[in-house]
Amino acid sequence: MADEYDAFITEETIEGDAEGRLAGTTVAVKDNISTAGVRTTCGSEMLADYVPPYSATVVERLTDAGATIVGKTNMDEFGMGTTTETSAFGPTRNPIDPERVPGGSSGGSAAAVAAGEADVALGSDTGGSVRCPAAFCGVVGIKPTYGLVSRYGLVAYANSLEQIGPIAGTVEEAAEALSVIAGPDPNDGTTRDPTDAEDADATVPEGGYAAAADGDVDGLTVGVPTELFEGADERVVETVEAAIADLEAQGAETIEVSLPSVEHAVQAYYVIATSEASSNLARFDGVRYGHRAEGDGNWNESFAETREAFGAEVKRRILLGTYALSAGYHDKYYAKAQDAREWVRRDFDDAFEDVDVIASPTMPVLPFELGESLDDPLRMYLADANTTPANLANLPAISVPAGEADGLPVGLQLVGPKFDEATVIRAASAVEDR
Ligand SMILES: NC(=O)C[C@H](N)C(=O)O
Numbered sequence: 001m002a003d004e005y006d007a008f009i010t011e012e013t014i015e016g017d018a019e020g021r022l023a024g025t026t027v028a029v030k031d032n033i034s035t036a037g038v039r040t041t042c043g044s045e046m047l048a049d050y051v052p053p054y055s056a057t058v059v060e061r062l063t064d065a066g067a068t069i070v071g072k073t074n075m076d077e078f079g080m081g082t083t084t085e086t087s088a089f090g091p092t093r094n095p096i097d098p099e100r101v102p103g104g105s106s107g108g109s110a111a112a113v114a115a116g117e118a119d120v121a122l123g124s125d126t127g128g129s130v131r132c133p134a135a136f137c138g139v140v141g142i143k144p145t146y147g148l149v150s151r152y153g154l155v156a157y158a159n160s161l162e163q164i165g166p167i168a169g170t171v172e173e174a175a176e177a178l179s180v181i182a183g184p185d186p187n188d189g190t191t192r193d194p195t196d197a198e199d200a201d202a203t204v205p206e207g208g209y210a211a212a213a214d215g216d217v218d219g220l221t222v223g224v225p226t227e228l229f230e231g232a233d234e235r236v237v238e239t240v241e242a243a244i245a246d247l248e249a250q251g252a253e254t255i256e257v258s259l260p261s262v263e264h265a266v267q268a269y270y271v272i273a274t275s276e277a278s279s280n281l282a283r284f285d286g287v288r289y290g291h292r293a294e295g296d297g298n299w300n301e302s303f304a305e306t307r308e309a310f311g312a313e314v315k316r317r318i319l320l321g322t323y324a325l326s327a328g329y330h331d332k333y334y335a336k337a338q339d340a341r342e343w344v345r346r347d348f349d350d351a352f353e354d355v356d357v358i359a360s361p362t363m364p365v366l367p368f369e370l371g372e373s374l375d376d377p378l379r380m381y382l383a384d385a386n387t388t389p390a391n392l393a394n395l396p397a398i399s400v401p402a403g404e405a406d407g408l409p410v411g412l413q414l415v416g417p418k419f420d421e422a423t424v425i426r427a428a429s430a431v432e433d434r
Pocket residue numbers: 079080081082104105124125126127128129130273384
């Protein structure tokens with residue numbers, strides 16, 4: 001990685017069509033999203049030389065719309081991390097303060113946008129991986145409703161939780177990129193047409209999501225859940241509260257709501273995500289593609305040696321997930337985590353009876369210093385307290401810059417009902433307009 005903040009793993013260009021709604025737009029793509037003929041490493045030794053034979057649907061939609069892909073961005077290995085320090089290629093630095101992390105796992109994507117190296121970037125968000133780096137780097141990140149954007153060509157970490165989402169300097173630019181990548185894909189059976197989806201509150205403005213970035217929050221009801229402010233850094237809370245007060249000044253009504261289940265969200269998330277990861281990552285066996293250790297002809301040994309190529313965090317999660325799914329523990333951990341997930345879903349449904357969007361800090365902390373959280377995985381996991389609930393409930397969520405504290409960016413998160421990205425985009429654009 002040779003660029004200023006080590007945001008890119010590969011700086012190869014893929015030219016888009018000459019015309020289209022994104023003509024002239026440069027896009028950086030997270031390195032777990034497949035690009036035909038261009039290395040896709042997932043930030044791992046395991047895939048250090050892997051060149052996919054096909055491109056992800058999102059990449060094809062972007063280039064068909066005229067965007068030029070300018071490179072593949074650094075990330076926590078297989079998306080597992082909150083700082084972009086678990087990458088086998090070394091950490092990315094935060095352009096706002098190069099002694100700090102850019103957040104993760106899509107840290108290279110957010111850093112590329114914050115440093116002006118790309119207009120837009122794609123990330124993937126399993127438990128906050130688009131919103132966290134957007135918040136830490138002072139840019140905008142959208143985690144779409146589960147099923148709005150195709151995951152075809154995304155190297156899977158935890159299928160039931162993740163979505164690909166755009167990162168950009170403004171809400172409008174992120175919304176425009178979302179319009180291009182959104183919509184059903186025959187190659188991903190979990191995708192839906194938002195206007196047809198059952199139990200959806202879909203609003204897709206004519207001309208696309210960017211049209212919703214009109215800053216008009218007059219009459220909008222914003223829910224403020226006490227649980228997502230408790231335990232957050234005071235400087236973060238002050239900055240976010242000031243931004244919410246500004247929304248009120250622009251005509252929104254705010255009411256307190258309660259989401260009692262979210263205190264279990266991180267725990268449930270880490271059981272479900274690691275369980276799915278332990279199954280997904282079983283495919284890296286040295287036989288079909290990716291790294292292969294020589295071995296001495298003994299299958300068990302060569303398999304074990306091949307898997308030594310995973311980094312410490314990935315190994316930790318494979319072990320955790322395998323344990324959670326193992327006979328005798330399945331009901332104790334995995335089944336319980338699924339119950340908690342259902343409870344989180346219901347809490348949001350109840351809250352959306354009374355409010356249009358839910359506002360909170362995106363991250364309860366300011367960006368970590370480089371190296372600060374690496375030896376303390378639990379501390380890193382707990383930083384996902386506010387972002388994981390939207391993944392568990394499959395809801396749309398956005399992080400928009402709310403201001404600064406001690407010279408560091410603070411993100412405000414807005415979560416909306418299923419497929420109602422338009423309302424979160426509208427509210428976020430009002431935060432940005434202050
Ligand atoms: N992938 C993500 O969304 C990031 C989250 N911190 C995780 O490690 O799972």
